[in-house]
Amino acid sequence: MRIIAGKARRLPLRTLPGKDTRPTTDRIKETLFNMLAPELEGAYFLDLFAGSGQIGLEAVSRGSAYCVLIDNNRKACEVIQDNMDFTKLGDQCMLMNTDCMSALRQLEGKYRFDLIFMDPPYNQNLEAEILQYLSHSGLVKPGACMIVEADDHTDFSYVRELGYTIQKEKIYKTNKHVFLTLDEEEVTV
Numbered sequence: 557m558r559i560i561a562g563k564a565r566r567l568p569l570r571t572l573p574g575k576d577t578r579p580t581t582d583r584i585k586e587t588l589f590n591m592l593a594p595e596l597e598g599a600y601f602l603d604l605f606a607g608s609g610q611i612g613l614e615a616v617s618r619g620s621a622y623c624v625l626i627d628n629n630r631k632a633c634e635v636i637q638d639n640m641d642f643t644k645l646g647d648q649c650m651l652m653n654t655d656c657m658s659a660l661r662q663l664e665g666k667y668r669f670d671l672i673f674m675d676p677p678y679n680q681n682l683e684a685e686i687l688q689y690l691s692h693s694g695l696v697k698p699g700a701c702m703i704v705e706a707d708d709h710t711d712f713s714y715v716r717e718l719g720y721t722i723q724k725e726k727i728y729k730t731n732k733h734v735f736l737t738l739d740e741e742e743v744t745v
Contacts, residue, residue, distance in 0.1 A: 557610060560586050562617030564643040570635050571608040579608055580675065580705065584728055588703070589614060591726065591735075595671060595701060596620050602667075602695070604656045604674035604686060609636035609649075611673050616645045624667060626652045626659040656682070660689055668697045675705040678731075684714065691718040691738060702736045710734075 557569045557579055571579050580588070588611075589596075597619040603612030606625040616623050627633055633653040640646035652659045656674070672690065676682035683704045690696055701723070704712075708731055712722060715736060723735040 557582065557608065559610075559614055559617045559643060560589065562614070562619065564613065564617040564645055567643050569608055569610050569613070569639045569643075571610075572629070572632050572635050579610060584731075584733075585610065585614060587726065588733055589618060591724075591733075592671065592701075592703075593618070599670035600624075600667060600697075602626075602663075602669040602672040604659075604672070605676045605682075606636055606651075607632055607675065609639045609651075611675070612649065613639055613643055613645050615671065615673075616648045617643065620648075620671070622648050622650075624650045624652065624659075624663065624669075626654065626656050628653065628655040656686060657689065660686070660693065660695060664694055667695060669695055670697050670700050672696070672700065672702040673705075674703070678707040678710070683710070687715060687718055687720065687736070691720065696738055698740060699737065702738075704734045704736070706732060706734065708732050712736075 559567045599620045601615040601620040601623040603625045606627040609625050612623040612625045636651055640649050712734055719739045720736045726733045
């Protein structure tokens with residue numbers, strides 16, 4: 557696992573040993589960031605369920621202005637901090653070691669994000685809870701894109717009721733990325 561492109565290109569990243577995290581493969585990460593490329597420059601990026609921090613650090617390496625990384629696993633946060641230090645991207649990042657819902661509440665009124673990425677544990681419906689919260693949150697800038705990495709069978713039919721539009725969906729072998737935007741009247745200004 558490594559940073560693929562940008563100012564920290566080719567630097568290897570640590571990951572948490574064992575099965576506590578599910579790192580996104582370099583191939584899937586490259587596909588994701590090719591799709592996000594036009595929106596990255598100067599963006600404020602939020603990485604929920606950050607694991608090793610590789611998605612948020614890749615965003616900063618490729619030009620995002622700032623990234624907040626959140627994970628509730630203390631050992632994962634130690635790995636993220638090591639990766640932030642090793643890549644020298646830590647001055648453009650903030651790491652929060654807490655559950656995502658608590659972190660979102662703490663961030664209200666302090667940040668507004670252009671891109672929000674979440675890779676929650678599969679089949680626990682955590683993305684629905686986060687999307688519900690974000691649908692009425694001041695954390696979401698108008699036009700912001702939210703990307704959910706989920707099991708390929710995860711149902712997102714409920715998002716329309718929350719005011720989201722599915723912009724695109726990229727399906728891989730066993731998982732997918734779902735790209736969502738909030739309808740303009742839903743965005744809290």
